[in-house]
Structure formats: C-alpha cells, structure tokens
Amino acid sequence: MKVKFCGLTGPEDISVANELKPDYVGFVFAGKKRRVTDEQAAALRSLLCHHIPAVGVFAAEPVEHILQLVISGTIQVVQLHGREDKTYIKKLRTQCDVPLIKAFSVADAADIEAAEQSDADLILLDNGAGGTGRVFPWHLLRLIKRPYILAGGLNLCNVKKAMAYAPYALDVSSGIESNGRKDAAKMRAFMRLVRSQ
Numbered sequence: 001m002k003v004k005f006c007g008l009t010g011p012e013d014i015s016v017a018n019e020l021k022p023d024y025v026g027f028v029f030a031g032k033k034r035r036v037t038d039e040q041a042a043a044l045r046s047l048l049c050h051h052i053p054a055v056g057v058f059a060a061e062p063v064e065h066i067l068q069l070v071i072s073g074t075i076q077v078v079q080l081h082g083r084e085d086k087t088y089i090k091k092l093r094t095q096c097d098v099p100l101i102k103a104f105s106v107a108d109a110a111d112i113e114a115a116e117q118s119d120a121d122l123i124l125l126d127n128g129a130g131g132t133g134r135v136f137p138w139h140l141l142r143l144i145k146r147p148y149i150l151a152g153g154l155n156l157c158n159v160k161k162a163m164a165y166a167p168y169a170l171d172v173s174s175g176i177e178s179n180g181r182k183d184a185a186k187m188r189a190f191m192r193l194v195r196s197q
C-alpha cells in the first residue's frame with residue numbers, strides 16, 4: 001500500500017523522507033499551518049530523493065501558479081483541495097500533463113457519489129478542508145468503487161484499521177507530528193506499521 005507524507009516544511013523532514021522512502025511527499029501551498037513558499041518548496045525538492053514525487057497541495061489556486069511550479073520541477077503531482085470544478089480541472093489538464101488528485105470532504109453517501117464522478121486521475125477522501133487531523137465516517141468507504149487515497153486523521157493508532165479498507169494510498173500529516181512539527185519517530189513508526197503488512 002502506498003504512503004504519502006504530507007506537509008513537510010524543513011530539511012530535517014526531507015532527511016527522514018529520504019530514509020523511509022514514502023511513495024509521495026506533499027508540499028502544502030494552502031492554509032496557514034504548513035504552507036511553504038515557492039522558494040522553500042524548490043529548496044526542499046532539491047534535497048528530496050529524485051525517485052520520490054512531490055505533490056503540490058492547493059486550494060483554488062490560479063492555474064498559472066501551479067503551472068510554474070510544475071515547469072520549474074518543484075512538483076510532479078497536483079492535489080486540489082478546494083472547490084475546483086470540472087472547468088477548472090479541464091483548464092489545468094490542457095496546460096499541464098501531470099497526475100491530478102482531487103480531494104473530497106466526506107460526510108455522507110452523496111459525497112462519495114460526487115467523488116466517484118471526478119475527472120481527476122485519483123480521488124482523495126478527507127474530512128473537511130484538509131490538514132484537520134480528523135477522520136470521516138469510514139463505514140462510507142464500502143460504497144466506493146474506484147481507487148482512492150484515504151486521508152484525514154490517520155495516525156499510529158488507526159492506521160492498521162485504515163489499511164483494512166484497502167485504499168490505493170494512505171495520506172498522513174497531523175498524525176506524524178508533535179507540537180505542530182513533523183516527528184521523525186512517528187514518521188518511522190507509521191511507515192513500519194504500513195510496511196510490516
């Protein structure tokens with residue numbers, strides 16, 4: 001099962017990622033808590049093992065900005081975490097040829113249905129606006145019929161249960177932090193739990 005470590009902000013986080021080799025790392029260009037500037041993200045990308053794709057996480061970002069980050073090689077995958085509609089996705093697709101992840105906040109069966117109809121390459125199921133550290137009602141996952149990334153409140157206590165739903169990937173941010181910063185011990189423990197399966 002694939003793993004994405006999201007919201008990396010410092011060189012020390014990248015060292016741990018290079019050691020653990022998650023399938024993706026995420027740089028957040030949205031919200032306040034984990035937001036990085038273009039320059040910070042470019043510096044982090046230059047330290048990151050070149051086999052690990054960097055995912056840019058955005059919320060209703062101008063397409064031109066995303067394009068700049070793709071062209072400069074700062075990010076290799078785009079994750080849309082806002083209310084981007086089909087027109088936005090079409091515009092992005094015509095201008096940049098990278099895998100596209102669309103996040104959906106899940107509260108009920110209608111949200112699952114909306115996610116299933118997405119034009120994105122992969123859908124990501126989350127609770128709320130992203131980075132909240134809260135889970136959504138996982139029993140709704142039995143309704144989903146396409147591969148998905150499971151996000152929202154994953155941590156060392158619930159990751160095994162999450163894996164039983166067999167998502168394409170697990171995406172974790174808050175659950176591998178202590179005092180608002182990435183915690184190397186939690187990152188290692190999370191990866192151990194996933195890879196020991």
Ligand SMILES: O=C(O)c1ccccc1N[C@@H]1O[C@H](COP(=O)(O)O)[C@@H](O)[C@H]1O
Nearest residue numbers: 006031130131132133151152153173174
């Ligand atoms: O992490 C953030 O600060 C963030 C801000 C705005 C949009 C998305 C954000 N992160 C995404 O949130 C999920 C899960 O986070 P958590 O494990 O519940 O903290 C993940 O997809 C991040 O990419």
